[in-house]
Each structure stands twice: as C-alpha cells, then as structure tokens.
Amino acid sequence: EADIYQTPRYLVIGTGKKITLECSQTMGHDKMYWYQQDPGMELHLIHYSYGVNSTEKGDLSSESTVSRIRTEHFPLTLESARPSHTSQYLCASSHSHTEAFFGQGTRLTVV
C-alpha cells in the first residue's frame, strides 16, 4: 500500500484567499508530482520535482507554485484563489522509472 498523504481532502474557500495543499510521502521517493483533473478529463501535470530544491513546471500552465525543501514534502500554494482553480488536485511520487503512487487527492472549490 502506498504511503502518500494529501490534506485536506476537501476544501471550499472564498475568492482571493491564499491556500496551501499539503502532500507528504514516507517511501523516500525522489520524484514527486502534482496533477490537476477536472471531471471526465485526463490528469494534467502541473508541477514536478526530481529531488530536494528541484521543481519544474508541468505541461499544463498553472498559477500555483510548489516547493521541495524536504524529500518527503511537496506542498502546492495558490496565492489568490479564483473560481477557475476549482478542480481536483492529485499528488504522486515515484522512484526512478517505475510506477507512480498517488494520494487520495484534494477537491478544491473556490466560491
């Protein structure tokens, strides 16, 4: 069973608020990812990290930012939430060229 955790599971927040979505893994994986998924759509990669102090933007442009100060922790921050940010955010981790394990996701609703 994968040990990767996301909090909160659900978040409803007002426009303009700053939010941080947490993601932690206990598997010692060097690679971590953030995906965004809207209902019925594919998972879009928005950020990834190959290790501590390494972060890259993914294939889908996002106004969010990430940091990787510790191997196990990969938080995602939105400085000013907007209704267009409403989506499901999925965090994942992997070790080298193997399968990625996902957390349970955070469903964000911005009102």
Place this chain on the structure above:
Amino acid sequence: DQQVKQNSPSLSVQEGRISILNCDYTNSMFDYFLWYKKYPAEGPTFLISISSIKDKNEDGRFTVFLNKSAKHLSLHIVPSQPGDSAVYFCAASARGTYKYIFGTGTRLKVLA
C-alpha cells in the same frame, strides 16, 4: 497535442466476461506504460505496467498487451467483476523524463 489517447469514453460488460480497454500513443520515446484505476473523489490506484522490451505482462485477472509498431496497448480484465467498475487511465513515460502522461480515461461498468 494529446500524446496518449483513450478513444472509448465508456464501456459496459457483463459480469464474468472479458473487458478490453484500449490506449494509443503517438510519442515513440515512450518506453514504460501503466494502467490506473480511479474512483470519483479518490486518487488513481496503480494496476499494472509494461516496459517496451515486453509485449505482454500479466497479474492475476489483469493482462496488458503492447504493440509497439502500432503504438497501441490494451488492458484485459478477465473475468470482469462488478467491483471493477471505475474509470481506467492509461499512462506513458519516456526514460529520462520521469513524467507520466495520462489519457482521458475509459469508464468501465460491469453489469451484474
């Protein structure tokens, strides 16, 4: 440009029969392919993977077939069970990038 495509948005199968989910890709640099199962409001769960050096990988009721010349892979579930009802995503990765590119998913419904 969608590099991983799942052209069937949905599939219904009778319990006990075979479910076949298909996936096509365009990037010839992909060398590792994965299938995930996803329930609403949850994260995807890894099912099975295959490396480009193989053309078949089997794990219990799940078998993945890879046809590199056609850039096509398929997931076979046999026998299908009602608990298999979920959305199935195909994903691909290229060595050196470590990024996983996902298809749009196929919703499988197994009828009891």
